[in-house]
Amino acid sequence: MRPDLLGGIADVDRLDPDLRAWTAERVARLEADARRSADTHLLRLALPAAWGIDLYLKDESTHHTGSLKHRLARSLFMYALVNGWLRPGATVVESSSGSTAVSEAHFARLLDLPFVAVVPRGTSARKVALIEAQGGRCHFVDRADEMCAESRRLADEVGGLFLDQFTFAERATDWRGHNNIAESILAQLDREPHPVPRWVVVGAGTGGSSATLGRYLRYHQLPTGLCVADVEDSAFFDSWRLGDPGVTCERGSRIEGIGRPSLEPSFIGTVVDRMMRIPDAASVAAARFVSERLGRRVGPSTGTNLVAVARLAAEMRRRGESGSLVTLVCDSGDRYHDTYFDDAWVAAQGWDLAPWLDVLAEELPVRPA
Structure with a gap:
């Protein structure tokens, strides 16, 4: 008689049919939620036609829970x-x-x-x-x-x-596609005058959005530059500039949602082409500036993005370049009515918004298109 060789194999069986069924049903709930969710709008803000520069805001504030x-x-x-x-x-x-x-x-x-x-x-x-x-x-x-x-x-x-x-x-999102934010932006730009952006600008909180966008742009062999707008009291900018992952900050960012006191694992600096550190007063001023032009409030991290856009647009004008710039509306400013949109609170932080509002009015004379 042959020995029972298969029976001698070491074997540990941890299959739990009930847990697998529970997991499958929860995955189905998430998939159903995604199918019920429409894509977010890509808003165009009109700049002077002679500039040849188109500005778009991917409005992530319209998600069911109100943010990117x-x-x-x-x-x-x-x-x-x-x-x-x-x-x-x-x-x-x-x-x-x-x-x-x-x-x-x-x-x-x-x-x-x-x-x-x-x-x-x-x-x-x-x-x-x-x-x-x-x-x-x-x-x-x-x-x-x-x-x-x-x-x-x-x-x-x-x-x-x-x-x-x-x-x-940076790893939970499929950066190759599957309805990620990068794929959505490029699809929505397809019929625009400059369908391949010159720059995409995002902030960094976890680093997930910049990782997804940077990888997607490289995977599809696009020449678009990725600019990350960082804030004061955040380690991302100096860490990236110095190539030192050990950079830390003693205090936390005052711009909610972006900036971190130390470099986070999801921030993939090698997919970032350029970084700017934006003063906090500029971020808050820009949030108010674009809110007035949209007719509704946006959060301060959107302001951070917009200041970087203003810098890039000014450089493109000096070089006589045309093209498109894309950034994000990260969340609604209604969440900050008692802070960033409250004059007394802003004054208590020591922020003077007036100079930045003047600069933005000059560098970004925008209106809804």
Whole structure:
């Protein structure tokens, strides 16, 4: 009789049909949510025709949860599900200054999972209210550089999952396509005068958007430059400029949603062609400037982007170049009515917006097209 060779193989079977069925049903919920979601608009702001420069704003504030982070949150939950990291009833924990947490709270509720956002104490009251309105709970820390460590501790304490946008943002999104933001922008530009942008400008919070855009541009062999607009009290600019991943800042960014006290794993500097560090007063002034011209408020990180656009447009004019510039409306300014759009609060920060408003009016004489 032959020996039972197959029976002698070491074997550990961890297949859990119930968990696989739960995961499959939650993946289907996320897919259904994506199908219900229309693409965001690409707005054109008209510059003087003689310039030959077209300016577009990808309006990510129109997502269901009101910001660019809606795309990221869905991708992070999908990534966690297909990696087998989520279980029924597990508490999801995230480090976030606000917008990511709002979107993640929405998707956690969609999947019937508890959600806790670890946020700095200075986060706007409006954002805290939005997180709670989506079913999330806020856990406060004193400093931005304490968020990730506290999130890990809290997740371990409750047996949950730290979703960790700062590590996984660059890998959770399919940068080759599959309805990512880069693919959407290029498709919407297809019938425009300059369908391949000269520059795309984004800020950096996790680095996920810049990683997706930079990889996509290279994968499709496009000559478009990627410019990242950083802010004061953020490590990204100096780290990239010096080639030193160890750069840190003692205080956190005052422009909510972008800037970090240390370099995050999702920031892929090698796909970035240019960086600018924008003064905080300029970011706030530009948010107000474009809000007046759009007829609705946009957040301060959108202002950061717009100041970099103004610099690029001025350089293109000096060189006699034509082409298109694209940046993002990251979120709605309604979330900041008691901070960046409150004159007394702005004055308390020591910001003088008037000089920047004058510069922007001269360098970007825009109107809705």
